[in-house]
Amino acid sequence: MGSEHRGLAGTALTRTPSAGETASARIREEIRSGRLLPGTKLAEVETAARLGISRNTLREAFRLLDTQKLITHIPNRGVFVRDQTLADVLDIYRARLAIEPAIVRTFPANGKSLRALDEHVQRAQAAGRGGDWIEVGTQNAGFHSAIVHIAGSPTLDAFHSDLMVRLRLIFDVLSDPEYLHRPYLDQNAEIAALLRAGNADAAAASLTGYLESSQALALSAYAERSREGREDSSDS
Amino acid sequence: MGSEHRGLAGTALTRTPSAGETASARIREEIRSGRLLPGTKLAEVETAARLGISRNTLREAFRLLDTQKLITHIPNRGVFVRDQTLADVLDIYRARLAIEPAIVRTFPANGKSLRALDEHVQRAQAAGRGGDWIEVGTQNAGFHSAIVHIAGSPTLDAFHSDLMVRLRLIFDVLSDPEYLHRPYLDQNAEIAALLRAGNADAAAASLTGYLESSQALALSAYAERSREGREDSSDS
DNA sequence: CGGGCCAATCTTGTTCAACAACTTTGGTGA
DNA sequence: TCACCAAAGTTGTTGAACAAGATTGGCCCG
Incomplete structure (x- = not known):
């Protein structure tokens, strides 16, 4: 655990975002631009297909958006674009x-x-x-x-x-x-x-x-x- | 574990935690009790097997623990028990x-x-x-x-x-x-x-x-x- | 004609197996 | 000794599958 030299591997700044991060950024942008209106349901299969990622990866993206309060997650019901009320x-x-x-x-x-x-x-x-x-x-x-x-x-x-x-x-x-x-x-x-x-x-x-x-x-x-x-x- | 019939009683207060939440709670408890020491690597296959869940679900648990700053996630390297310094x-x-x-x-x-x-x-x-x-x-x-x-x-x-x-x-x-x-x-x-x-x-x-x-x-x-x-x- | 029950259907929650991409390890040769 | 490279291991991501909860629509009953 003591070894701390991370300078060699790709300069920390250029680190590639994961697919989940990329997807969450795209969805966030769609929300911000108004293409996705508050209340819209983000069905998993449909959204995953639209973004070209798998359902599992989409769920990772959802979790990121959830911590930022940009979506609402209702168990067994799905994910909805959060209305900033x-x-x-x-x-x-x-x-x-x-x-x-x-x-x-x-x-x-x-x-x-x-x-x-x-x-x-x-x-x-x-x-x-x-x-x-x-x-x-x-x-x-x-x-x-x-x-x-x-x-x-x-x-x-x-x-x-x-x-x-x-x-x-x-x-x-x-x-x-x-x-x-x-x-x-x-x-x-x-x-x-x-x-x-x-x-x-x-x-x-x-x-x-x-x-x-x-x-x-x-x-x-x-x-x-x-x-x-x-x-x-x-x-x- | 889960009671059999909670149908009506499920008044939002008793909502069943997802497998990911359950797993994150277990890991959190293991960290708190000192069974998992800071710096310990939480390898995916091993940890998932130990908790009896799949790798994908474990990753959901990790994401929860990450937002609470209980673990550190290094891309392509893995997840480690965070040291509260x-x-x-x-x-x-x-x-x-x-x-x-x-x-x-x-x-x-x-x-x-x-x-x-x-x-x-x-x-x-x-x-x-x-x-x-x-x-x-x-x-x-x-x-x-x-x-x-x-x-x-x-x-x-x-x-x-x-x-x-x-x-x-x-x-x-x-x-x-x-x-x-x-x-x-x-x-x-x-x-x-x-x-x-x-x-x-x-x-x-x-x-x-x-x-x-x-x-x-x-x-x-x-x-x-x-x-x-x-x-x-x-x-x- | 209206209302409630139930089965068919759809969606989410979770698992599994597989492969790609990246890291680490260990060895080989200059 | 050191740089380089191949092998092995781990994470990142996918697709298919099935269980469980939610939704829909129709059927039966009053």
């Missing part, structure tokens, strides 16, 4: 409200953490100037992941990452990412500045404000999506 | 420190939550009087789960539950549960009282104190375990 939006934001502000209040940010935050802020601002609001959203997610990273808990990082995937699923259906992300360019910069100044409490307060505001936006976004979905439900 | 203890307590105090500070506790906390406190005290320190530990875990439950985020509840499983894995190897759990009987009662009095900040502070103290205990417990494990490693 209003309850899920609340679920996600309650968790974020409990975690993110507490971290900046509880754990001191070191130089490396601060630099990571700054980098996300600057990239987001650059993307904003270029009008690339999708990228702004990505950098925004990265900013908040970097905040969680301050706690130094890999498990917590992974948990937060799953939350952001679900959130993205809700946001990505929306038409106007600028409306969603523009307001927070400055606020993230402010949070980073407050942290660098060592004013943790103020940063936590600003973060709480951000999350509550973002939650409100997400809720209205969700309502919007529901309405559109209902009007649009006639086409195949 | 010092880094894991820090990982777990950092996450708990980030989450638990923040919840009592951020979210108001309603009557139902307060009653749930009281119940765990009282059961723990009763068990303490009876000398059942294992049960005290269980109720202590329940108390903290109840705290997390205040946030009203099912995802967060599940995450915290996984943390507690890992923590239990570290504690259960120890010989003296009274030493571990006695100090916190009174402190949990105090936290509950502070919350009922509406003094959220004081409750959060007390909770932080508890976690830091418990972490110190866990770290020394971990050191103890490592030492014993090294001395004891000769007998089968």
